[in-house]
Amino acid sequence: xxxxxxxxxxxxxxxxxxxxxxxxxxxxxxxxxxxxxxxxxxxxxxxxxxxxxxxxxxxxxxxxxxxxxxxxxxxxxxxxxxxxxxxxxxxxxxxxxxxxxxxxxxxxxxxxxx
Amino acid sequence: xxxxxxxxxxxxxxxxxxxxxxxxxxxxxxxxxxxxxxxxxxxxxxxxxxxxxxxxxxxxxxxxxxxxxxxxxxxxxxxxxxxxxxxxxxxxxxxxxxxxxxxxxxxxxxxxxxx
Numbered sequence: 001x002x003x004x005x006x007x008x009x010x011x012x013x014x015x016x017x018x019x020x021x022x023x024x025x026x027x028x029x030x031x032x033x034x035x036x037x038x039x040x041x042x043x044x045x046x047x048x049x050x051x052x053x054x055x056x057x058x059x060x061x062x063x064x065x066x067x068x069x070x071x072x073x074x075x076x077x078x079x080x081x082x083x084x085x086x087x088x089x090x091x092x093x094x095x096x097x098x099x100x101x102x103x104x105x106x107x108x109x110x111x112x113x114x
Numbered sequence: 115x116x117x118x119x120x121x122x123x124x125x126x127x128x129x130x131x132x133x134x135x136x137x138x139x140x141x142x143x144x145x146x147x148x149x150x151x152x153x154x155x156x157x158x159x160x161x162x163x164x165x166x167x168x169x170x171x172x173x174x175x176x177x178x179x180x181x182x183x184x185x186x187x188x189x190x191x192x193x194x195x196x197x198x199x200x201x202x203x204x205x206x207x208x209x210x211x212x213x214x215x216x217x218x219x220x221x222x223x224x225x226x227x228x229x
Contacts, residue, residue, distance in 0.1 A: 032214050043118070043205050043220025044157075089157065093214025102214050106156035 002027045004092050004105035012111045017080055021108045023073040023090030031093040035064055035075050038087040038107070047075070047088075077110075085112045116140045120206050120221035128229050132194040135224045137206030138187055143219070145212040146189045148174075148181055149205040151223070157205070163189065164212055196228045 007022045025033070032051045036044035048059045050066040050073060057064050061084075063076045077084055090105040119138040127133060139146050148160040161171040161181040171181060178197070183189045193200055203225050207218040 034214065034217065041222070043207070043222050044218075045220070046217035049215075049217070091214070102159070102212075104157045104159075 002092075002094050002101065002103050004090055004103045006088075006090050006105040006108050008108060009106075010109040010111070012113060013080055015080060015082060015112050015114050018076065018078050019080060019110065020077075021075045021088050021090075021110070023075070023092075023105055025071050025073070025090075025092045025103070025105075027071075027092045027094040027103060029095060030068065030071075031095060033066060033073050033093075034091045035062075035073075036089040036091060038089060040086070044089055080112050082112050082114060085110060116219075118206055118208050118219050118221035120204075120224050122224060123222065124225045124227075126227045126229065127196060129198055130195045131228075132192065133196050133200075133226060133228075135191045135204050135206075135226070137189040137191075137208075137221060139189060139206070139208030140219055141187075143208035143210055145209045146183060147207040147209075147212075147218060148189070148191050149207065150202045151205060152202045160191070160204075162212060169212070196226075198228045201226055201228050 004025045013019050034049045035047045038044040048064045061078045066073045087107040087109050089107045092103050094101045121136045144165050146163040149157045151157050160174045162169050166183040180192045203223040205223045207220045209218045210216040
């Protein structure tokens with residue numbers, strides 16, 4: 001069964017600290033993995049996409065990693081800011097381009113405290 | 115920046131009433147998705163259109179929910195009759211493809227409360 005699991009469910013850290021969010025998936029055949037950020041009261045916005053051949057990709061203070069062997073991805077946030085408070089959703093695409101299926105994780109709710 | 119527009123942003127109504135939610139996808143996007151989000155379930159796919167044709171509505175309770183795209187600039191999600199368990203935030207998203215290689219662009223949702 002195709003599944004995407006995220007941990008932790010929620011996380012509180014102090015402003016300026018780093019944190020890492022985890023995503024484990026059991027999806028086959030794997031196509032790509034995307035991280036979305038969802039601010040309170042808004043729709044999700046794509047942060048980055050990882051394909052099978054990519055191990056690391058950065059977008060400003062956000063760095064995503066992918067280990068296709070262990071089927072794990074992480075999102076690392078450096079020097080957190082209050083604006084990083086949001087839910088982060090891991091989304092994995094399965095299948096081939098003409099008939100792929102998109103599976104959403106349940107998200108990690110991150111709170112940054114001043 | 116082009117955006118997906120959803121109306122209304124908030125809707126409160128009584129059980130049994132008909133509810134219609136509207137979505138204007140980004141011009142040029144040929145795929146449209148409807149999602150429901152609750153604290154317990156996260157994002158659930160309800161329906162998916164490509165070139166205005168429904169491709170997957172298996173996540174939608176067929177007895178009370180219906181989704182249509184009368185034209186390329188409008189997608190609608192209708193609930194009739196509504197029930198308290200339908201209370202959730204409903205998101206519309208559009209994209210260039212439905213395969214995940216291109217991002218989905220989400221609207222800001224319709225927060226629905228059924229009393």
